[in-house]
Amino acid sequence: MEKRLSQKTIFLTGAARGIGATCARIFVSQGAKVFLVDRDQVALEALAAELNQAGEVAIPRVLDITNRADVEQAVHSMHEVWGRVDVLINNAGITRDSLTAKMTEEAWDQVIAVNLKGPMICTQAVFPIMKEQQSGVILSASSVSALGNIGQANYAASKSGLIGLTKTWALEFARFGIRVNAVAPGFTATEMVTTIPEEIQAKLVAQIPLRRFATPEEIAKAYTFLASDDASYITGQVLYVDGGLTAGF
Numbered sequence: 001m002e003k004r005l006s007q008k009t010i011f012l013t014g015a016a017r018g019i020g021a022t023c024a025r026i027f028v029s030q031g032a033k034v035f036l037v038d039r040d041q042v043a044l045e046a047l048a049a050e051l052n053q054a055g056e057v058a059i060p061r062v063l064d065i066t067n068r069a070d071v072e073q074a075v076h077s078m079h080e081v082w083g084r085v086d087v088l089i090n091n092a093g094i095t096r097d098s099l100t101a102k103m104t105e106e107a108w109d110q111v112i113a114v115n116l117k118g119p120m121i122c123t124q125a126v127f128p129i130m131k132e133q134q135s136g137v138i139l140s141a142s143s144v145s146a147l148g149n150i151g152q153a154n155y156a157a158s159k160s161g162l163i164g165l166t167k168t169w170a171l172e173f174a175r176f177g178i179r180v181n182a183v184a185p186g187f188t189a190t191e192m193v194t195t196i197p198e199e200i201q202a203k204l205v206a207q208i209p210l211r212r213f214a215t216p217e218e219i220a221k222a223y224t225f226l227a228s229d230d231a232s233y234i235t236g237q238v239l240y241v242d243g244g245l246t247a248g249f
């Protein structure tokens with residue numbers, strides 16, 4: 001059977017660990033080449049070295065996605081080397097949780113900058129190339145928290161903002177053959193969740209109909225499907241991958 005992402009070139013943010021690193025491994029196993037972007041140089045270069053053992057399939061680039069000049073330069077390099085930018089995955093994201101009454105302006109600004117402005121910058125950087133190609137896929141990491149979550153006003157605003165961006169980009173870019181969707185993971189077993197105190201983790205699991213957190217692989221497979229030509233008629237959608245958490249909402 002042909003691999004799902006054969007010949008695709010993918011610009012992947014937040015690639016160094018968690019869902020991003022798992023996406024990188026699965027994308028490569030499905031025939032893609034990955035341009036790996038993250039702020040964490042050590043983890044990023046280790047991942048690229050691991051992936052490149054079986055052939056030159058990964059290029060690491062250390063940058064902060066809120067830096068427009070660095071993002072534009074990275075997209076330009078990827079295009080120069082591989083000649084195409086088929087897929088953008090806006091995966092990088094952060095949390096700075098606290099109740100609204102106590103939330104600092106700094107915590108607000110940081111989360112909005114990384115989770116909302118960063119994807120806007122990356123999308124603006126790849127768009128002219130995808131328009132020229134008359135094809136492309138843009139996927140972004142939303143979250144079940146987009147629907148509201150105590151202690152996450154900044155994060156929830158950023159993740160529901162991404163849904164607004166996704167739908168707007170889907171409408172604006174469809175005529176150029178570019179599909180745009182979001183993946184909204186539920187609680188997923190990465191550092192973002194495993195660092196939550198254990199008693200709170202147990203309470204969270206009890207609310208999930210499937211009674212467990214997602215694995216990063218389960219989220220990466222949703223990205224793989226939406227990035228592939230199997231999803232060729234899907235645009236402007238949010239795919240909740242949440243073990244049933246939002247089914248009763």
Ligand SMILES: NC(=O)c1ccc[n+]([C@@H]2O[C@H](COP(=O)([O-])OP(=O)(O)OC[C@H]3O[C@@H](n4cnc5c(N)ncnc54)[C@H](O)[C@@H]3O)[C@@H](O)[C@H]2O)c1
Binds near residue numbers: 015038094142184
């Ligand atoms: N883990 C979950 O339960 C969960 C649930 C819903 C949504 N999400 C979303 O999925 C995405 C990935 O989550 P994760 O759990 O793998 O997170 P993670 O914290 O394990 O990894 C995030 C990666 O993004 C990188 N990063 C952060 N800010 C960056 C920046 N400004 N520039 C470049 N890289 C940056 C980090 O260095 C890290 O490698 C995030 O957008 C997150 O909000 C996660």
